[in-house]
Amino acid sequence: MRTCVGCKRRALIGELLRVVAVAGRVVVDERRRLPGRGAWLHPDPDCLAKAERRRAFPRALRAAGALDAAEVREHVGRTEAPRTTHHEPGTSPGSRGSKEAGRPVMSQP
Numbered sequence: 001m002r003t004c005v006g007c008k009r010r011a012l013i014g015e016l017l018r019v020v021a022v023a024g025r026v027v028v029d030e031r032r033r034l035p036g037r038g039a040w041l042h043p044d045p046d047c048l049a050k051a052e053r054r055r056a057f058p059r060a061l062r063a064a065g066a067l068d069a070a071e072v073r074e075h076v077g078r079t080e081a082p083r084t085t086h087h088e089p090g091t092s093p094g095s096r097g098s099k100e101a102g103r104p105v106m107s108q109p
């Protein structure tokens with residue numbers, strides 16, 4: 001079990017992305033074989049955003065300065081579901097994506 005540097009939740013290694021610092025950049029260690037300190041992150045843009053906001057990468061990777069996480073951003077960006085606005089004629093836009101439509105509205109007490 002490893003802790004995601006973004007959401008701080010523990011997860012299996014197989015569910016996380018290993019990243020290492022190379023020459024001031026955060027690179028994705030897809031084979032989990034690169035030497036040095038690694039940080040673990042869910043392949044999730046939300047977790048990446050959280051990690052960047054709290055500067056988790058330089059801290060976790062013991063980097064002296066800021067690290068460029070562009071490669072990680074590109075990597076996790078790919079896992080995002082493509083947003084398609086296109087729909088076939090005859091299908092109503094509300095017929096699918098019930099998750100979106102059925103999102104519960106929390107009422108404040």
Ligand SMILES: [Zn+2]
Binds near residue numbers: 042044
């Ligand atoms: Zn996470």
